[in-house]
Amino acid sequence: MSKQKISWQQELKQALLNIGIESELYTSDSFLLLKFRDNDALYLNLLSIAVHPGSAETLVLQQEYTASAKQLIQLWEDIWYTKPAQVLSRISALMGKNQRVHGRKTSVVSITQPEADAFLKENHLQGSAKARHRYALVFAGQFIAVATFSGKRKMTRRQEDYTSVELIRFATADGFTVQGGLSKLIKHLIKTILPNDVMTYADLDWSYGKGYTKLGFELAGQIPPAEIWLDQVNNIRYFPHRLPEELRAATAQLTEAEKMTYLNSLNYSSVFNMGNLKYIIPCN
Template identity: 35%
Template structure:
């Protein structure tokens, strides 16, 4: 399958290398690529591919809304559907592949019960998130990590030989905000935000987020924790399983993309190669907590 306009070919080549089959879809928005992914004869996921060259088309942002509506319909039918931007594929291909692999069930599984949870230093959280989270690291107040002791390295594949040198391996990180304190129905509420969560590339730490949340709650005793699900990747089913409640949607956010460096920022510059792009928005989730008197 070949496309001059989109970047289906390298993505499909990678998917086929891990045992999947791709099928290009004809869409109502020809500027945006859509492919179906099959495992054998079973349809397992749809990808929506946003090519930067077509983003300069002044009508495309409006057409993206149509595509996002199709994404919502696809998910409502029970199918996985992900938006992949070309700049992410070019600048962070391994992270994109890792996330897709996890969703397709091809990541190496690490049971969270084998790990040890504890607070970590800012520099360690930043380094881990820059290497393992699609959006990198941002400011945070509290940082926690899950460490796999060397006695359990046997659960790792040979691919992880480079990580086996120490007594333990950092396999997941979660970061949290300062508390936001406000009055609600006459009661003082301390609300924290779960800012980032990421697992080590090509791994799925099963129960990892739940374990990190439990340690944070024990330490800080929040009245609630809020977070956001990136609609380009999912509608937050994993949060709902952990007791988070949907509290509404946020509109698409504008970013300034430098097509020379493939980096996104919230601030505009005078760079000639800068274009404005919009994400699909997000869903806000909140998990309340109650404590025995």
């Protein structure tokens, strides 16, 4: 899906400038990075589909930045092309450019799955996902934040009547940061359905989970980087076990090298994520 070799990186840089964010591209070993004029603690690692470093090398780079109290975001070419508005919104929020609204000025309402889908498709990098419980924060007559949760799941290995709920998605409307917004939505959920804990995952491509820690979540584990196959024709990402059934069947007996060659011939490219951090907050 590459156009010119650095066209998407230059396009990103110009798009940031158009919303008042000055940045600079530079190289470090095999990486092409972007730094910001007004924030020396935030960096982007720009990963192209055709040629990119491996996950192990990228993980080492991320750990080096973390050790220096710097956040390194992993931005893939396909994510920029398919979700440019969401990427710019997320960066703008991290740069402190958003309008701030305090959660106490908002009200909590239950919303339908289609309403959650519409909001999250527009405002979350991963789009929407099916959820049992869906809530929005309303300010000045509009939704400015949405959180979705699973139903209660029995955790009998903890104790017979122990239940846990997953926070599946949280997003704010473009241009808004809601101070205390996620906390307000979680507290509403806890009061409504009374789980023993709420758990969630921080996407290490974009977050180190500091926001969850501030809310009282405890780090419960880490999921390592994962291989992903990108269908470049339709711009769809698949974990290996979720590839279309016909592709799983066709590659079941192939070596890794043979599988790579076969899928590449069908315009599938191998990419990866940096894994996830698992967080849990007790409710009692």
